[in-house]
Amino acid sequence: MAFINKQKLNRLKQKANDLLNRTLDQHVTLAVTGLSRSGKTAFITSLVNQLVNEGNNSQLSFFNVVHQGRFIAAKRVPQKHLHIGRFEYDGAMSAFSQAEPKWPEPTHGISEMRLAIRYKPKDSLLKYASDVATLYVDITDYPGEWLLDLPMLSQTFEEWSKQTSALLSSAPRNAVSKEFLEKVHAIDPFEIVDEQVLADMSQEYTKLLLHFRHELGMSVIQPGRFILPGELEDAPILQFFPFTNFDELDKEAYQNASDESFIGMLRARFIAYKERVVKVFYKEHFTHFDRQIVLADCLTPLNNGPESFADLKMAMTMIMQSFSYGQSSLFSRLFSPKIDKLLFAATKADHVTPEQHKNLAALLDQLVYQTQHNLNYDVIQMKTLALASVKATLSGKSNYKGQSIPVIKGKRSDNHQQITVFPGTVPNKLPEQEFWQKEAFNYIKFLPFQSIGQHECLPHLRMDQVMQFLLGDKMK
Ligand SMILES: Nc1nc2c(ncn2[C@@H]2O[C@H](COP(=O)(O)OP(=O)(O)O)[C@@H](O)[C@H]2O)c(=O)[nH]1
Ligand SMILES: [Mg+2]
Numbered sequence: 405m406a407f408i409n410k411q412k413l414n415r416l417k418q419k420a421n422d423l424l425n426r427t428l429d430q431h432v433t434l435a436v437t438g439l440s441r442s443g444k445t446a447f448i449t450s451l452v453n454q455l456v457n458e459g460n461n462s463q464l465s466f467f468n469v470v471h472q473g474r475f476i477a478a479k480r481v482p483q484k485h486l487h488i489g490r491f492e493y494d495g496a497m498s499a500f501s502q503a504e505p506k507w508p509e510p511t512h513g514i515s516e517m518r519l520a521i522r523y524k525p526k527d528s529l530l531k532y533a534s535d536v537a538t539l540y541v542d543i544t545d546y547p548g549e550w551l552l553d554l555p556m557l558s559q560t561f562e563e564w565s566k567q568t569s570a571l572l573s574s575a576p577r578n579a580v581s582k583e584f585l586e587k588v589h590a591i592d593p594f595e596i597v598d599e600q601v602l603a604d605m606s607q608e609y610t611k612l613l614l615h616f617r618h619e620l621g622m623s624v625i626q627p628g629r630f631i632l633p634g635e636l637e638d639a640p641i642l643q644f645f646p647f648t649n650f651d652e653l654d655k656e657a658y659q660n661a662s663d664e665s666f667i668g669m670l671r672a673r674f675i676a677y678k679e680r681v682v683k684v685f686y687k688e689h690f691t692h693f694d695r696q697i698v699l700a701d702c703l704t705p706l707n708n709g710p711e712s713f714a715d716l717k718m719a720m721t722m723i724m725q726s727f728s729y730g731q732s733s734l735f736s737r738l739f740s741p742k743i744d745k746l747l748f749a750a751t752k753a754d755h756v757t758p759e760q761h762k763n764l765a766a767l768l769d770q771l772v773y774q775t776q777h778n779l780n781y782d783v784i785q786m787k788t789l790a791l792a793s794v795k796a797t798l799s800g801k802s803n804y805k806g807q808s809i810p811v812i813k814g815k816r817s818d819n820h821q822q823i824t825v826f827p828g829t830v831p832n833k834l835p836e837q838e839f840w841q842k843e844a845f846n847y848i849k850f851l852p853f854q855s856i857g858q859h860e861c862l863p864h865l866r867m868d869q870v871m872q873f874l875l876g877d878k879m880k
Pocket of ligand 1: 438439440441442443444445446447507508509510511751752753754755791792793794795796797849850
């Protein structure tokens with residue numbers, strides 16, 4: 405009799421277990437974005453590294469499932485979409501694990517990977533179950549520049565051209581865009597288009613955009629796809645540019661211009677770009693994201709000066725439109741959103757001394773604050789913090805003129821020398837003239853400071869808080 409009961413009990417246990425596993429297997433799609441060089445590759449590498457090596461000296465005390473001893477293990481599993489590039493985790497890790505560790509190579513376009521995280525749920529649903537659940541996390545890395553294109557959807561070619569020409573003709577962009585603007589000026593808009601000329605000029609425009617981003621430190625780049633084309637490199641759909649002389653154009657002739665004319669083809673490509681590139685990205689990718697982290701490097705623009713910083717602010721406002729789910733917002737009119745948690749992270753916090761981190765987070769908060777209040781964010785939970793995906797400095801105190809001051813120590817990436825510095829203070833709100841007149845913030849690029857094994861954890865700042873915010877509620 406007792407034997408039968410035991411068998412029955414085992415069957416019941418198995419049933420309960422199956423049921424539990426079915427109900428507790430969860431999926432979350434986590435999107436990671438930010439403008440180029442904001443630190444996406446470093447961030448995803450660190451996130452995956454901390455999770456798959458958990459237990460091996462990891463520092464994740466603010467991640468509840470770890471803190472409470474319920475984390476079992478995480479591993480990489482085949483990704484969801486086979487047509488999307490794989491995130492190069494191994495390549496990035498081998499850069500960090502060389503004898504002379506380096507930062508991973510920059511990547512272009514979109515990539516993906518999937519993690520399976522096994523953990524013990526806090527409250528078991530069924531008494532006899534084995535209490536193990538799996539959370540599948542699909543991580544997508546995509547360029548923040550692509551989000552800069554959303555506002556184009558509500559513009560005509562004429563409106564976009566006027567706005568973009570104004571940007572090209574003002575400081576600091578005007579210093580390098582003069583030649584290009586003159587060439588556009590010399591075009592006869594109603595002439596039959598020479599596609600080669602159009603391709604060459606588009607290339608010139610793209611070069612300008614790359615220069616704005618990487619030499620001048622500007623953030624507003626439109627079309628954003630031009631500098632990170634992904635699989636569309638050299639496609640004619642990326643070959644157009646703003647037309648600069650709308651004021652001199654005969655309105656009716658413009659309306660009637662055929663697609664074979666110069667202006668007609670520019671307009672047709674602009675329209676096709678919006679439909680086939682911008683909208684497609686939102687439909688195929690963006691609308692499927694559950695959670696989003698937006699990375700921002702606030703320190704580089706702070707170091708570059710007021711124009712660069714103002715540009716970052718404008719770019720953040722444009723990026724925020726993709727998360728504005730109010731009824732009358734551009735986004736909601738076009739797409740149905742899904743994102744319920746949005747994290748803004750100021751990256752590379754290890755470039756400043758620890759007591760400045762609070763200011764850094766407050767500064768980023770201010771950058772998104774205005775939009776946050778103008779728009780309706782009822783459905784999204786938001787948070788701002790300062791982090792270092794891969795900490796490349798050590799912090800401490802140093803004596804300066806008899807006073808103890810906070811310092812960071814690291815290996816300069818330009819000359820590979822060890823230095824100890826106080827890089828300066830970070831303003832806790834949008835800097836005003838006064839800040840820029842004082843000695844500029846001293847941003848020094850560092851190399852990762854210690855070589856780590858492929859299965860060791862990378863040193864970081866606040867990656868555990870990121871995990872708690874983005875995944876914690878799914879692992880209760
Ligand atoms: N010190 C420090 N530098 C970082 C960190 N994350 C990124 N960087 C620097 O920023 C550069 C660009 O980062 P990456 O992740 O490639 O940016 P992505 O273009 O957004 O993928 C790296 O090569 C590093 O020099 C960090 O946590 N700490
Ligand atoms: Mg990258």
